[in-house]
Amino acid sequence: EDQVTQSPEALRLQEGESSSLNCSYTVSGLRGLFWYRQDPGKGPEFLFTLYSAGEEKEKERLKATLTKKESFLHITAPKPEDSATYLCAVQAMDSNYQLIWGAGTKLIIKP
Amino acid sequence: DVKVTQSSRYLVKRTGEKVFLECVQDMDHENMFWYRQDPGLGLRLIYFSYDVKMKEKGDIPEGYSVSREKKERFSLILESASTNQTSMYLCASSVGSLINYGYTFGSGTRLTVV
Numbered sequence: 001e002d003q004v005t006q007s008p009e010a011l012r013l014q015e016g017e018s019s020s021l022n023c024s025y026t027v028s029g030l031r032g033l034f035w036y037r038q039d040p041g042k043g044p045e046f047l048f049t050l051y052s053a054g055e056e057k058e059k060e061r062l063k064a065t066l067t068k069k070e071s072f073l074h075i076t077a078p079k080p081e082d083s084a085t086y087l088c089a090v091q092a093m094d095s096n097y098q099l100i101w102g103a104g105t106k107l108i109i110k111p
Numbered sequence: 112d113v114k115v116t117q118s119s120r121y122l123v124k125r126t127g128e129k130v131f132l133e134c135v136q137d138m139d140h141e142n143m144f145w146y147r148q149d150p151g152l153g154l155r156l157i158y159f160s161y162d163v164k165m166k167e168k169g170d171i172p173e174g175y176s177v178s179r180e181k182k183e184r185f186s187l188i189l190e191s192a193s194t195n196q197t198s199m200y201l202c203a204s205s206v207g208s209l210i211n212y213g214y215t216f217g218s219g220t221r222l223t224v225v
Contacts, residue, residue, distance in 0.1 A: 043216030
């Protein structure tokens with residue numbers, strides 16, 4: 001069964017304390033892996049798409065990496081405004097439209 | 112700026128009412144989706160549509176129906192609202208079958224059924 005698992009469920013960091021969020025996936029052929037950011041009371045906002053093992057994407061303090069079994073979202077020197085829930089989703093090779101979603105990691109950055 | 116607009120941010124309805132949630136996108140996207148999001152359960156797909164008048168059931172279609180008469184508009188209908196349908200409802204759209212740029216989500220409708 002196709003599955004996406006995110007860890008940890010929640011992460012509290014001090015401002016400037018770098019860390020990583022994990023997204024493990026089991027899918028019959030990966031078409032793409034997606035990271036989203038969701039602020040409270042809002043819809044998720046697209047961050048990155050990764051397609052193949054070894055690929056990396058960066059945006060400001062965020063860097064996403066991909067292996068054959070998992071993806072990491074690295075946060076370097078985070079600021080309080082990086083606090084949000086980060087969602088991971090995968091598209092299987094045999095799916096044209098649907099994404100399989102993880103439950104998310106709630107990130108809290110304390111000043 | 113591209114947008115997915117959901118008609119209501121907050122909605123309170125009574126048990127048994129028929130409820131309509133509207134979603135409009137201005138990006139000419141082929142695909143549109145309705146999700147619900149509940150704490151601890153994540154995003155669950157209710158229905159999606161890959162073309163006008165076309166619809167497919169998602170993971171939890173029971174108690175819901177959808178309508179897509181125009182490309183830009185996708186409506187979710189709760190035939191007879193129940194308290195277990197209290198949730199955050201998210202509409203999303205995407206282009207084609209290669210979701211290079213992911214989904215674009217609306218801001219959500221928080222529905223409370225009393």
